[in-house]
Amino acid sequence: MAPYETDDSAKAGEPDDVRAGRRKASRYVVPVTVVGVAAATIGLVPAFAGSGDPDLPKISAQELVEKIAASDVQQVSGTVKISTDLGLPDLGGLESSLGGAGKPSGSDGGSSADPSSKLLELATGTHTVRVAADGPDKQKLSLLDKASEYSVIHNGDDVWAYDSQSNEVFHSTGAGEAKDHKSGKAAPEDVPATPQKLAEEALKAVDDTTSVTVDGTAQVAGRDAYKLLIKPKASGSTVGAISIAVDSKTGLPLKFTLTPASGGAAVVDAGFTQVDFGKPSASTFDFTPPKGAKVTEGDKAEARGHHDSAAPSGEHFGKDAGKGLEGGGLGKEMEGGGLKTIGEGWNSIAEFDTGGQGVPSGAATGNSDVDGFLSSLGDKVSGKFGSGTVFKTRLINVLITDNGKAYAGAVTKDALVKAANAAK
Known part of the structure; x- marks a missing residue:
């Protein structure tokens, strides 16, 4: 049986245009990473918080997957709440035991603003992330803390990262090349910190071992959404289910929740608490290093051995952690x-x-x-x-x-x- 298990699922003898749509949608499906998955997963918020289940037109699982694949949201801004519950023990003083603590910022020639290390903070705890995008060449991601803010800004060929706590800046060029896979660098939109990126990765694992169904509706960040439910058919996997809330109008994933087969709290959950599809202000993507800030150029950092350090990319959170299990x-x-x-x-x-x-x-x-x-x-x-x-x-x-x-x-x-x- 095909993985889309609804009454409207594609049957043998379906028209060519339907099969073409299925092939297009199959480009999007859920790899679960192997070694180092903690660097890639992002955690728990109450599932599908909202004000009731909206009454929406019936849609099949295949149609909903295709709706995600066809989504072409170019302009969006909002706030995403992210947390992690991998069940790891408290690291306590392990870092200092290994000699990693107590180093002054940049003492190893690097920068505290380097996205390749800074964004690993998303792999543990609960975080609030502010996101904005205006087409493929302008994105911004800000990781908010109680006393500081860390931002990564992609504007054209430039990627800037700023850590307000240390007043350090990391700068890299060549983000445009990354789009053509000519460079190891990438931009903030590649960071798996939003429901959209997590859903795209998740959908890459759908095959005949997977059940994909529509599990009702929800309201997320004030938007009506369908719920897509992805589950392994066979026992033996630690993955219980993946639930994706899909905006009914734009097809943009608004919430992503991965629950384990063992039950309990979600392992991975990222959801918009506020979202706006209007055009962000152009000034959102402007950046000038603050006076007195230490600026590290990405190319120089790479020359010292920090390869690909300019890339807050999915490769750091997935490829280097091991490939997908699809x-x-x-x-x-x-x-x-x-x-x-x-x-x-x-x-x-x-x-x-x-x-x-x-x-x-x-x-x-x-x-x-x-x-x-x-x-x-x-x-x-x-x-x-x-x-x-x-x-x-x-x-x-x-x-x-x-x-x-x-x-x-x-x-x-x-x-x-x-x-x-x-x-x-």
Whole structure:
């Protein structure tokens, strides 16, 4: 059966134009990243807060996916609330134990305003993000804190980032080249901090292992919306469901919520609390470094080894974290790097060699904080493959065997052990 499970789903013998629409829509679907997924996921707000369910015309799942694919919103501004609940333990003093704390800003030649590191803050806790866009060449994203503000502005070929707390500026050029995939750089619209970007990534995983249905309506940020529900058909995945609220008029995703199969709070949720489709003021995208601010040029930072540091891009939050678990994409993109895929769809598992000798245990690291952190994450397991440790979050689990093999995916611990046994 096709993944779109409604009475209006496409049947055999459908017209060519319908099949073409399905192929177009299939470009948008949900990869779940593997190693380092914490850098890519964004968390929890009360699901679909609003003032009742609006009465909207009936729409099929296929039509709603195509509505998202056809959405061409060029001008938008608003506020997005984002949080994360991966179930990770408190890092406590781990950073200082590893020697990372206490460094003065920029002491390693970098900049506190560098988006490649600053935007990782979105991977934990609750945040408020202000966004604005006026076409493909003008975007702004501002991460608001109680006492400071961090902004990334894309205006033409320039990308500026400013950290008000440290009064540092990061500047890069060549954002236009990134659009043609000629550069490692990208602009704020590539950051997975909005329901739209998360939904586009999510829709990339829809295949025959996926159920896609319309789950009623909702009102988000004062807008009437349809709810698209995406769920793995088979058991074994840690992903329970993904719910996307889609604006009924524009097709723009307004809210994205990923709940785990284990239940409880959402792992990933990002939703507009305010949205406006009017043209933002041109001054929104203007930026001049404040007087006295330290300015770091991106090209110079890269020359010191900070490659792609100008890019607050999906590549930092997904590609470098491991590829999507969507069957074809993961295998094709990762096998060249010594990685291969076991299984398909939502139960896909990435197998690779860490190049090491397994995970240090006890006092092997010589650092009690590090050992305690590893112990809090890991469960010792054994099987035909030998023995190893499973590191777990509420979404991604990774088995590292004592001989250095690794198995990672949005699957249960038992599924990882079974994969390791089969691969032995």
